[in-house]
Amino acid sequence: MNTADLGLPVAVPSTALFTDQYELTMLQAALRSGSAHRRSVFEVFTRRLPEGRRYGVVAGTGRVLDAVENFRFDETILGFLRERGILDEQTLKWLAEYRFRGDIWGYPEGEVYFPGSPIMRVEGTFAEAVVLETVILSILNHDSAVAAAASRMAVAAGDRPLMEMGARRTHELSAVAAARAAYVGGFHLTSDLAAGFRYNIPTVGTSAHAFTLLHDTERDAFTAQVDTLGSGTTLLVDTFDVTAAVRAAVEVAGTGLGAVRIDSGDLLLIAHRVRQQLDELGATNTRIVVTSDLDEYAIASLAAAPVDAYGVGTQLVTGSGHPTCSMVYKLVARADTEKPGAPLRPVAKKSMGAKSSVGGRKWAARRLDEAGVAEAEVIGTGPVPAGLTDRQLQVPLVSGGKVVAREPLDAARDRHIAARAGLPLSATQLSRGEPVLATEFH
Known part of the structure; x- marks a missing residue:
């Protein structure tokens, strides 16, 4: 070990x-x-x-x-x-x-x-x-605030996995500590590789909108990603038109596509529409991941939506409104x-x-x-x-x-x-x- x-x-x-x-x-x-x-x-x-x-x-x-x-x-x-x-x-x-x-x-x-x-x-x-006063307080105040927010989000999410994605929203060293605290509070994964390296937290990540925009078409972007990461990858489908993107994603990856990610818009409404479309296309096991400035209240509001996992950034690493204890x-x-x-x-x-x-x-x-x-x-x-x-x-x-x-x-x-x-x-x-x-x- x-x-x-x-x-x-x-x-x-x-x-x-x-x-x-x-x-x-x-x-x-x-x-x-x-x-x-x-x-x-x-x-x-x-x-x-x-x-x-x-x-x-x-x-x-x-x-x-x-x-x-x-x-x-x-x-x-x-x-x-x-x-x-x-x-x-x-x-x-x-x-x-x-x-x-x-x-x-x-x-x-x-x-x-x-x-x-x-x-x-x-x-x-x-x-x-x-x-030792300052160093002890600075660690406990920060980490406990993030862990408390993470715990509330974990309660709201129920059995659905949570991904910590807040590294870009805080100091680079705080990001590592926040990922660790979020894991203690109930999160499952982090996008921060430094946290994965230092604390052995499972890491996750695929692509951003920039990758789609780099390519001549959305289909080209999906093809490049699937060719590299396999059909079990997660494709980001809200760069342009979600319906067209979901269709292209299944055509490129097949019905074994791992997941699609939605990062904007009315998440409740879009998740229902995407689930229906995926099922109609035969991709019944393709999961739906949602991101986009989530907090515990937004997660709770999606409890009845066909969502399989959540990615949380800003609200988590800032203690969801309470950055200190x-x-x-x-x-x-x-x-x-x-x-x-x-x-x-x-x-x-x-x-x-x-x-x-x-x-x-x-x-x-x-x-x-x-x-x-x-x-x-x-x-x-x-x-x-x-x-x-x-x-x-x-x-x-x-x-x-x-x-x-x-x-x-x-x-x-x-x-x-x-x-x-x-x-x-x-x-x-x-x-x-x-x-x-x-x-x-x-």
Whole structure:
């Protein structure tokens, strides 16, 4: 098994500068004050779900593990910080030896979450944990937003396959991460070869309108494609006249034509007409693939149409209107001294308004009703109640600085399907609503 099978990047450069400057200036000040090595606990959570969403999806955990493992300050990075005058020599010397040696716990990738869920907990010295804030949040906020959109689209699509096609609608590196997150959320294929290469996601793609326009006639284009890719290929039939294109497609490829793709127009109406035409021509097994700025609502509106697969781009990679999950990384407990074994005490922001937080190192569990359906997200500090000990959600991800939770990407995908199935049925409604589970603080 190669690294791609486990969802590992082929080559990952240092992630140390995926950092906001204030993390390093806090580090410098803490080193000077003597508080940098106090044992500390940071937690990642969100105070609310995006408006109208009923659940969130944890995605990007595997990428976080890669980022923490590759958080190293080499000479080039240290030289940049020195030349800019950002840090003093004492801090640069400390960073030169930086390795995260603490522990990380979190919801496993693919799990669902709710407001207040301690999605990830980072424990170590203040110095080693504070510098990871930005890189952890940037990954989790982006990937979880895409995975949540993907999950809603997967619910709307039912058993019909979904293809991720958003690489041209976002940053080239975000496109790879988005394809990975979409796969966790329930998509089946990606058009992005970098994502296929890096994460072993199945890839797909045939031709665009430009290929048809390159040739003297549509028939010539179809013939060239079938000669190259075989009759099982997918032919794009909406460049000119759909009816004429479908007829030519079957004449060129035969009744064994794999699929036709529709990328514009009234998809519901055209899909019905194309299905009827294909059946009349004897191409009863030829599938119909639709694209064209789809989101979960458009997919749901096509549930009764004779559509066999969907391709989604812009709306998916932008989180279908919610490109971030508003996750935060907050210090919730710390020791009063640097002595080993010094007890932790809860700390929390108590400002006015919605930005206050709850102090203390937290556990999380999901309580089920008598039918085995989730009924509440329970979060607390101190001992876990006996009835919830076997329903805890957090698992060890990093122990003593060593990653302990590598897994194939399919494991996260399967976990999400199971987690979503364990929620109340109203979780799958696309209409706006409140989180499907209430969060209870114990």
